[in-house]
Amino acid sequence: MDSIPMNVSGHFNYWVAIFLMMTGFYVVISRGNLIKKLIGLNLFSTSVFILYISLGKIHGATAPIASETFHLYSNPLPHVLILTAIVVGVATTAVGLALTARIYEQYGTIEEDEIRIKDESL
C-alpha cells in the first residue's frame, strides 16, 4: 500500500485547491499593500473551503436535501463547517478593511514599507 497512489484524477481536485491556497498565501506574504494582503487572505481561505468541500463530495451523489428520487447524498458536515468558516472569513476581512481605512487616514499610505519609514522618522 505504500506505493504512491498515482491516481491523478482522484487527487487532481485537492492539488488544484492547494495550488490556489498557495497563490493566496503568496500574495499575503509577498505583497506590501494592505488591501492586497487582505485579498490574498480571502483567496487563501476560500481555497481551503474548496478543499473541505472536495472532501465531502461523493461521486454520483446529490445535494444533501432529502428527496424521494435520490438516495445518495454528499456529506453535509463539511458544508456546515464551511458555512461557519465563510462567516468568520468575511468578519476578519471587514475588520482588516476597517483597520486599513484608519491606517490610510493616519499615515496617508497603505504600503507597508512607506508606513515603516513614517514610523521610523518619528
Add this chain to the structure above:
Amino acid sequence: MELFIDITLLTFLCITALAITVIRKLFCAVMLAGIFSLLSACLFVSMDAVDVAFTEAAVGTGIATVLMLAALNLSHSREKCPPYQPLLALLVVCTTGAVLVYGTMDLPAFGDATAPIHHHVAPRYIEQSQQEIGPPNFVTSILASYRGYDTLAETVVIFTAGLSVVALLGIRDRRGGQSITTDRSAMKGYLVLRVVTKLLLPFIFLFALYVQFHGDYGPGGGFQAGVIFASGVIIHSLTLGRDRTLKAFPQRFLTILATAGVLLYGGTGLAAMVRGGNFLDYSVLGATALAGQHLGIFLVELGVGVTVFASMTLMYYAFSYRKEA
C-alpha cells in the same frame, strides 16, 4: 460531464488567482477577487454544496466586494511595485505547498464513497435527522441543531465584526439640521437607476424573507437571508442617498437589532435550560421533540438573520460615512 465542468471551473479559478497576484490596480484585483469567489461558488454547486455556494455568492461576491470597494474609496487604488524580490516568500509557499501535497497523497480519492469521512458521523445526519429534527435540508438540521453551538459562535463572530468596525471607524449621524434633499450621496442624475431600485427593493426584501423561512426545505437560512436583506439596504443607500437610508434604518435601531439577534439565539438556548434540557436542546421547547426542534430552529435562524443583517448594514454605514465625516 461533471468532470468537464469541474476542470473548466478549476482552470478559471487558477487563471483568476494568478491574475490577482500580477495585477497592480487594486480596483481590478478586488473585482477579480469577486470573480474568484463567484467561480468557487459555482464549483461548490457542482460539488453538491448548495448552501455553501449560496453563502459564498452572497458573502464573497456580494458583501466582501462591496466592503473592499468601500475601503478602496477611503484609500489608494493603486499598488506600488514591491521593492524587493520576494524569493523567501516563494520558498515558504513552495515548501508549504509541497508538504500539503505530501499530506494529500494518503487521502481517499476525490468522490470516493468508501472514504472514512462518509462512514463515521455523517450517516446519522443523513439517515436520522428527519426523524430527530425534521427539516429535509440536512445542512439546516446540522447547522441549527446538531452543531447549533457553532452557529451561535458564528453569530457572535459577525456581531463582533460589526462592533469592531463601528468602534474603529465610528458612525457619525450627520442628519442634524441637514435636510434630506441636499444629500450629495444620492444619485440624482441617475433617474433610471433610482426608479429601478425602488421597483426592485420590495422584491429583494421579499426574497430575503423567502430565503429566511424556506431554509428548512432548500438551500438558504438565516445567514443568507440577512446578507440579502443587508444588500437591499446597501442598494437603497447607494441610489437614494445615505441620509434617507439612515432615516429608515437608524444606527441605534440596527445596534439593538444586532444585539437582539444574539440574545434571541442565546435566549432560545437558555429557554431550553429552563425547561430542563441542556443548552440549545430544542426538543424540550415544544409538546413533542419534533415540534420543539421546529420551534427552536425557527427562532435561532431568525436570530442569525437579524444579527447578520444588522451587523452587515452597520459595517457598510461605517465605511460609507467615513469619507465625509
Add this chain to the structure above:
Amino acid sequence: MIHLPHLAHLAIWQVLFPLLAAPLCLLLRSGRLAWLIATLASWASLAVSVLLLRTINCNGPLTYNLGGWPAPWGITYHVDALSAFVLLIVSAMAALVMPYAAKSVSREIDVENHRLFYALLLICQAGLLGIVVTGDAFNMYVFLELSSLSSYALIALGKRRRALTAAFQYLVMGTIGATFILIGIGLLYSLTGTLNIQDLAVRIALIPTSAVGHRTLITAFAFLTVGFSLKLALFPLHLWLPNAYTYAPSVVTTFLAATATKVAVYMLLRFSFSILGSRFVFEQLTLGKIMLLPSLAAIIIASLVAIFQYDIKRMLAYSSIAQIGYMTLGISLNSHTGLMAGILHMFNHALMKGALFMVMGAVSYRVGSVYLNDFRGLGRRMPWTMAAFVIGGLSLMGVPLTAGFISKWFLIEAALETGWWSITAVILLGSLLAVIYIWRVVETAYFNPLQEIEDDEHTEAPASLLIPLWILIGANIYFGIDTSVPVDMASWAASALLEGTMR
C-alpha cells in the same frame, strides 16, 4: 452563585456569562453601566470556574452535551484537570482586569467607545474560555477566531497610530495561523470522519504507523503545530507580539499577555497529547527536538532584545516571548516534570506578567507614557506601584519566595533529569538576563531622581488600579511560599495528559 440549577450545567455557564453579557453592554446607554455588567459577568465566570475546578477534583472529568446530542454527533464540552486549570487562569485574570479597567479605560479610550470596548473585552474572554472548555476540534477553531477577532479590534483601540498597524500585522499573522489550524483540522477530519477530540484520539490510534493515512496525519500535525506556534508567538513566529502588546491599551495588554498565549499553549497541549498521543508526537514526530531549539532561542534572544528596549511595555513584551520559551521548553522535554513545569509556568507567568503590565497601566495613567525616562523618581512618587514592579520583577527573574521561582525550579529539575546541562545553563542565563532588564527600570525609578520636581501631579495611582495589582502581587508571593495548590494542579494535569491516550 446566582444560577446553579444543576452542577451539570456549570461548563456552559462558564462561557455563557461573558458571551451573553457582551450584547447586554451594548443595550445600555452609559459606559459606566456597561462596565458594571462586564465586571459582574467576569466575577460570575470566575465563580463558575472555581466551582468547576472543585467539581472535577471530586468527580473527575465533566462532559456536557450541547443541544443534548451525544458526543461524535453534537458538540460536547469536556472539562478535565488541564482545562479546569487554564479556565481558572483566564477567568481569574478577567475578574481582576475588569475592576482595574474602570479608571484605566476612562483615560485611554474615547468615551463613545466605552460600551463597545467592554463588549469586545467580554467577547474576547468568552472566546478564550470557549477554546479551553470545548471538546470539539472545529468548535475550538470558531472560538479561536472569536477571541482573535475581538483582540484585533481591542489592540487597534490604542491611542497611538501604531496601534493600528500592530493590529493589522496581528490580524494577518493570526489569520494565517488560524487558516493553518483549519487545514490541520480538515485533514484530521478527512482521516477519521469525526471532530470530537476524544473520538479523534480513539480513531487516530487505530491508524497503524505504516499504513495509508500516516502521511496525512503527519501533515495535519505539522500544520497544526505551525498554526499554534503563530498564535502563541513561538520564537521565529513571534513578530506580531511586541508591537501588539506595546501599542494596545493597558487593560488589553494586561489581559492578553496573561491569557491569550496561555490558551494557545493549551491548544498545542490538547492537540499533541490528547488527540495524537504523546508517544506518537514525541517519539515518531520528535516534537521535543523540533520545539527545543526555538524555545532556547526564544529565551536567550528575546531576553537580549528586551535589554535594549526603551519602551518598557515593549521590553515586557519581549520578556513574554522569552517566558513562552520556558513553557514550550518544559513541553519539549517530554517528561512528567517538564510538562508540569510548563503548565505551572503558564499559571505563574499569568500572575507576574499580569502584575507587571498592570504597573505599566498605572504608570501610564499618571505619567502618560512608559518610556524608561518616565520612570525617573517614580520610586518616591508612586511607592506602591513601584514596589509592585519590584516584586513582580523578582518573580519574573525567579527569585526564591516568589511564584516565578517554583516553575523555574521544576524546569531545571526536568532539564537535569534529561541530563543536558546546557539546557540548565540556558534557563539560568535567561534569568540572569531578566535581572538585567528589570534592574534597568528599578535603577531608574529609585536611584535616578528627577531633576526638576514638578507639582504633585505624579502621585500614587488610584486605589481601583492598585487593589487588583496588589492582589496579583500577593498571589505571586503566596504561591511562592505555599506552593501546594498550583503544583498539585499542574502535576495532576500533566499526569492526565500523559496518561490520556497512550498508544
Add this chain to the structure above:
Amino acid sequence: MEITAIITALCLVLGSLLGITGGIGVYRLPDFFTRLHACGITDSACAFLILSGLMFQTGTSLETVKLLFILIFLLITSPTSTHALAKAALNSGETPLMEQQQTQQKREER
C-alpha cells in the same frame, strides 16, 4: 419530448454562441462604449436564450417559475446596470469613439 429537446439544444447553443461573441467583443472592440455593447449582448440575449432553453426542460414545475423569475430579474437589472455604467463613464469624461471621430472630422474640415 423530441421537439422540446431540440428546442432546448438550439437555445443553449445559440445562447452560448452569443455569450462567446460577447466575450470576444469585450476583448476586441476599441473603446468603452462599444465594449459595453458587447456586454449587453451577453447580459440580455445570451441569458434569455439559455434560461428559456432550460425552461423547456423543466416543463411545468416550480423550477420553471423560478427560472422565469430569474429571467425577469435579469431583464430588468442588466439593462439598468449597462445604462448606469454608460452614464457613469460619460460623467467621468469618457467620450464615445463616434463623437471623437466627428470632432476630428470637423477639425480636418476646418
